[in-house]
Amino acid sequence: MRFGLKVNPAGWDDAAYWAGVAESAGFDGLWTGDNLRNPRDAAIPVHDGPTVIAGWAATTTKIRVGLLIANMVFRQPTLLAKQATTLDHISGGRFDLGIGSGVWPTDHGMAGTPVWTARERTDRLAEFVAVVERLLSGDVSDHDGPYYPYTLAAMAPGTVQERLPLIVAANAPRALAVVAAHADGWVTFPGAAAEEEFYTKSVERGRALDELLGGREIRRILLAYGQIDPWASEDGFARLVERYQQIGFNELVVYAPKEHELAVFEKVTARLDTYRG
Template structure:
């Protein structure tokens, strides 16, 4: 089992603090999101995701750094692919690249984009991910797709290595995008309870197995929402064991709040025991 720490910092001091904690504790990856504002409370400050990752890339030495997930509501695939190559350059090949379709109305409002239907959202995700995959592999030929046409693209300088591409997906058509293009799959409970999400995870892992036809990819659980990783040390161990049985090989936890620090410290002191 691999472990990631996700932080949505309000300022660089907070971002730098958690980067130091994550690297010292032995987390495998340090993640941040990609929202122009906090989805529920606009008074909560949120830094720009790609900029935070670039800062982490320049100031850490071991830990992988990444976006979970880059939000295609206000990104164009040619721009985002260039940013990904830059973040990988700065990190020396330690960048992990998550992409998601963006669900929050506030994302659409800030970008001046009407809310997409579920079908359009998945169609856009499929075209977007295919473009990014193609560009990062070095293919810069013109594209005339339905949503993201472009010409004269450039990917010079290239990434140190092609960043692992991780797609957030829940529905059958989005899981097909994962199978077609991704090196990893990410999912989270959303509004579901932990038990409901567990049952859905069983079905989604089985569906993904059928689509992948034997190809192995990373399977990442975002442990927040209905899942509380910092309730107790025993609860953390139970969480790891429960979702490992489903097929997940990576768990991403959120940075603890002040009242959760005691359990966090207990868990990270024994992080290797949970692998």
């Protein structure tokens, strides 16, 4: 099991502090999100995700940095591919790119984009991810797709990594097919679902993904929040790791702890390697 820490920092001091904690504790990855605002409370500070990643990329030395998840509601795939390449260079080849279709009306509102139907959202995700993948591979030929056409693309310089890892957020069958066709990793998260409901759905989705992958192995990332509380207790953390590892997850990304969760966080991170299995 690999472990990542997700931080939505209030400012650079906060971002720098948690980067230092994550790197010294031995986390494998350091992640942030990609929203223009907090979807529930507009007063909560939110910074631009790729900009935060650029700061982390320049000030850390070994931990991987990444977006969970880049939001296609307000990004063109050509722009995201260029940002990903730049972040890969700043980090010296330590950047991972997660992509998701976005679901919050606040994202659509700030982007000035009508809320898409479920079918259109998945159709867009399929085209968006395919475009990013081909651009990052160096294929800059013109594209005449229904949602994201472009001409005259250039991707110089290319990525530092031979293949920059693409991680796709997906739950529905058609979105899981996008993962199987283009991604190096799959990320899922409970949202507002109860933990038992989400666990059952995760088993079903994992099996569906297995069929689509046809034996190919990819990263399977659980983003723990909502009804999944990794900082309730040390034993709870251990049970969380064991439970989801048993159904195929090989990476757990947890949010930075709140003040009342610090005691458990510190105990867990002091023995992080013992949970790897």
